[in-house]
Amino acid sequence: MVAAVLMLGWITVAARAELLYFQKGGEVQAPASIEGNRVVIELAEGKYEFLRDDFRKIVPGFTPQREWDARRQEAQSAGFTARYESVWWAITNGLGSEAAAELRALHGIDPKHTPIARMVATLDKLERPGTDPELLEFCKALGISTSIARGSHVVLLHQQTEAEAEERVALLERVIAGYYLLFAAQGIELRVPERRLICAWFADQKDYLAFLHSQSADAFATTKGYYHPTWNAVVAYDALSSNRQQSGHETARARREELRQFQTTVDRLPARARLRVTLTGESARTVGRADALALIDRLQREVRREELLLDLERRAINEGTAAHEIIHLLAANSGLLPRHDAFSVWLQEGLAMQFEVIRGGRWAGISRANDPRLADWRRIQPPPPLEPLVRDSGYGRGYRRDLYAQAWSLVYYLRVQHPAQFLTFLDLLRGPDASLADLSPSERSLTAFRRAFGSDLETLERDWHQYMATVQTPLERHAPAPQLPPEPAPRSNGKGSQTQDRTKN
Structure with missing residues (x-):
């Protein structure tokens, strides 16, 4: 079904929309309702209300x-x-x-x-819930006090509100179900652990970094989450504590306070009086009461837009990280990895990244076009060669965005374009093939890869690069055309009239 575009001004009855492009910058894929001139974007934590004129383009659909x-x-x-x-x-x-x-x-x-x-x-x-693992020693190692939230298959040690913790647990349970159903359908039988999987969620990045340091894991200090194989647990921190989020929300609070003070001044303004006003980011102007109120309303919606974009970014990071790390934990505990080194690092990370896409504050599923990873991939010029990646060249020394983008891209391409061969590749790595067992990890990965996908790696590499050049997110596919600068006014012909436009429509 082809989605129709809701051009501003067309619809007066209630409608639905999911791709929204703001006039002032920023775009979101999220559930929204439209009624009259109101557009309400609906997220788990609340609603954000705007006017139709705040958007360049609105497209319905795209909410599974x-x-x-x-x-x-x-x-x-x-x-x-x-x-x-x-x-x-x-x-x-x-x-x-x-x-x-x-x-x-x-x-x-x-x-x-x-x-x-x-x-x-x-x-x-x-349907059979697990039991709690031993938590005491791990809680001590975290170095913080935590509350506990439980799902059927996860136990979450956290510093967030009860509602946030319950939402995180629900997300993890949804990802777990997707993981098991995916591999079951594809013929890979996996065990469900008898004990709940351990996840920890720090409120502050500083505590996360302190934990990594205490575990001699400083190489992963630039990560947002970490799978700890010794503790058999994953840890992450709330992106709200990042400098970007803190700065953004502080700016929004300052802007709201400025507008509150301006509102107080306007409320005291006599009916016919005019006021000279200078606000942050706005040109100085003289306004009457009606214009002042309209200005306040517009600027409040702009602050709301900034807060919405910040909140969606936070959710994408927090929930995407949680989904990514739980896949590492599942791979180790479900039998997908019969040995800790059965899969190369690029394959382990690439597979986890197939589960990390969050859109509109909800888990988007498996092997979606990954918004941040796709942007990282496009920055790699020229596109990377295939064989060094398959050999795991450069991995194992901490987090590097370019290498992770390559891993995501290759696994995404192989799963979407060569699904049967990809499963063969996994089977070869998981199986007890004696001819592979004696090889180095690098040679084992490359040999299994050639057996699964064929020996012509040059052609496969070229097809991979060409395919990735076509990949777009839904927001990219339906983006409005770039706004063109206004045409210059026609020059006078010297007789008081304008030159005639001879072009035809």
């Missing part, structure tokens, strides 16, 4: 949780295959829990459908 019921109902009238495809769509879009009932219904229709049978068996295993 809103599409699922309609897709499911349409598929039910189209037959078994369509229903299975709709379930697979739901799983890859982060809606595994929502698809569970439909999966069980399909299993009742055809119990011999192997992928469905495996996924239903996985759902049964996931």
